[in-house]
Amino acid sequence: MAAVKGEETAMVEDAILGYLATHEVIADSGQFAYEHGLDHNEVVNVIKSLHGFRFIDAQDIKRETWALTDEGKKYADEGSPEVQLFLAVPPEGSIWMDELQKKLDPSVFKIGCLQAGKNKWVDMGKQVSRKVQHVEDKVKNLLIQIQDGQTSVSIYSLIGLIGLSNSKFLGGPVDEQGGDWKELEFKEYNFNAKGPPAEAGHLHPLLKVKDQLKNMFLRMGFEEMPTNNFVESSFWNFDALFQPQQHPARDAHDTFFLEAPSTTRKLPEEYVELVKRVHEDGGYGSRGYGYEWKREEANKNLLRTHTTAVSTRMLYALAKQPFAPKKYFSIDRVFRNEAVDRTHLAEFHQIEGLVCDRGLTLGDLIGVLHDFFSQLGMSNLRFKPTYNPYTEPSMEVFSYHEGLGKWVEIGNSGVFRPEMLRPMGLPEDASVIAWGLSLERPTMILYGISNIRDLFGHKVDLSLIRRNPICRIGIN
Ligand code: FB9
Numbered sequence: 001m002a003a004v005k006g007e008e009t010a011m012v013e014d015a016i017l018g019y020l021a022t023h024e025v026i027a028d029s030g031q032f033a034y035e036h037g038l039d040h041n042e043v044v045n046v047i048k049s050l051h052g053f054r055f056i057d058a059q060d061i062k063r064e065t066w067a068l069t070d071e072g073k074k075y076a077d078e079g080s081p082e083v084q085l086f087l088a089v090p091p092e093g094s095i096w097m098d099e100l101q102k103k104l105d106p107s108v109f110k111i112g113c114l115q116a117g118k119n120k121w122v123d124m125g126k127q128v129s130r131k132v133q134h135v136e137d138k139v140k141n142l143l144i145q146i147q148d149g150q151t152s153v154s155i156y157s158l159i160g161l162i163g164l165s166n167s168k169f170l171g172g173p174v175d176e177q178g179g180d181w182k183e184l185e186f187k188e189y190n191f192n193a194k195g196p197p198a199e200a201g202h203l204h205p206l207l208k209v210k211d212q213l214k215n216m217f218l219r220m221g222f223e224e225m226p227t228n229n230f231v232e233s234s235f236w237n238f239d240a241l242f243q244p245q246q247h248p249a250r251d252a253h254d255t256f257f258l259e260a261p262s263t264t265r266k267l268p269e270e271y272v273e274l275v276k277r278v279h280e281d282g283g284y285g286s287r288g289y290g291y292e293w294k295r296e297e298a299n300k301n302l303l304r305t306h307t308t309a310v311s312t313r314m315l316y317a318l319a320k321q322p323f324a325p326k327k328y329f330s331i332d333r334v335f336r337n338e339a340v341d342r343t344h345l346a347e348f349h350q351i352e353g354l355v356c357d358r359g360l361t362l363g364d365l366i367g368v369l370h371d372f373f374s375q376l377g378m379s380n381l382r383f384k385p386t387y388n389p390y391t392e393p394s395m396e397v398f399s400y401h402e403g404l405g406k407w408v409e410i411g412n413s414g415v416f417r418p419e420m421l422r423p424m425g426l427p428e429d430a431s432v433i434a435w436g437l438s439l440e441r442p443t444m445i446l447y448g449i450s451n452i453r454d455l456f457g458h459k460v461d462l463s464l465i466r467r468n469p470i471c472r473i474g475i476n
Helices: 007-022 028-037 040-052 071-076 083-088 097-103 106-118 138-147 205-218 269-281 297-301 308-319 360-373 420-426 440-446 462-467
Strands: 057-062 095-097 120-125 125-131 153-160 232-233 300-302 326-335 347-358 383-389 391-401 406-416 431-436
Touching: 028 040, 040 057, 040 347, 071 138, 083 097, 083 138, 095 097, 097 125, 106 120, 106 125, 106 297, 153 383, 205 326, 205 347, 232 440, 269 297, 269 420, 308 326, 308 347, 308 420, 308 431, 347 360, 360 383, 360 406, 360 431, 383 406, 391 431, 406 440, 431 440
Parallel strands: none
Antiparallel strands: 057 153, 095 125, 120 125, 232 300, 326 347, 347 431, 383 391, 391 406, 406 431
């Protein structure tokens, strides 16, 4: 039964169950309420909950609606007689009764006197004066409600599902231990009954596409990299990637540096030394950048600008173990202090894949890119040489998009430089091919969203989230 039952409700419940304990049916809830001096609305509420608990079976048999008589319509328009009379009495002072009578229509005067007197609104004597400042015309409001049909009442007939003769049923649970349930007739459980549709949450389109991409990577034998650290040190985000300390991407115009904690606490010292040396003097066939490398620069904390920072940590960890080929992927947020426009926000989700094995070449990269993007429905690819501080050679990837009827830049890629891999301790013949793209761009194209603000951020209209179907990637 409902947790907290008001007095009224309990009383009504007992009245109904008590009655049904000795009578087969309550034919008319309206009649029942009237006869038992109960408020019919409360009776209907209790009927609904008893019905909900399958204690009774109830049919909604009659719906009574009320209609106004002409007189009712008149009072609904002009106000109830008692209020018309009240308003005819001057707020201050008094009026002669016969004066008042002249001002009102006879039936209004008659009923008005009666009601206004009963409501103690006026002092009725030879002179009539007001006893209250203000009155509310409840009658008129009720009449108006009836006029616009707000007052239909549903009448129920109900039978006790468990036609118990003994009083034990009155609200008390049936004592199952007692076994007397055996002679009760039970209605079949309808296991196919659909529960009320649960208003559940909806996955954001980005998360739907993210999931599909994740499953795609896992099907291709890739392992997901742990990306649960938005805050990163400049060392893992830039220096370990052989990105020079004066590279434009490393200034506050492009990167969100942290005020607190502004610097990282610990870095693997011997590895840091090797990174310092490769930046300053090169090695592993490289002549390095030949600038004075500063530890304090590497210590600066920031919001990672790419998930490639995570790839760096994973490759460094890989180098600590006996070498084994690896395929890793990551899909998570990255932050760039860039000008926001229709397709760029200060944060987006980067998708990154990498393959680490002995003797991998640019050809392997192109092969993997074809394999990956063909599963996204993009098989007509073109590659354009580009430059990344941490990969050489590097390529931008383009695909001809039938729907858009144009070549679309769908990502970036490259072969990680030995200046990045060798200081980690990876074997000389180990090479790592990698590529990256955003999650937002494919999602926008798949869902036909032209402005990134409609997809991500506080301006998103939730109905887009609620009604968007699953867009199967790979279907152009
Ligand atoms: O996602 C991008 N484009 C794209 C991807 C898929 C797509 O699918 C459609 C359904 C058919 C459509 C478009 N881009 C990368 C290309 C452009 O949008 C580019 O203008 C914007 N780029 C972002 C960075 O912007 C500053 C997209 C983002 C990006 C760029 C590079 C990488 C990752 C994300 C990378 C990398 C990388 C390279 C080498 C080694 C490791 C990682």
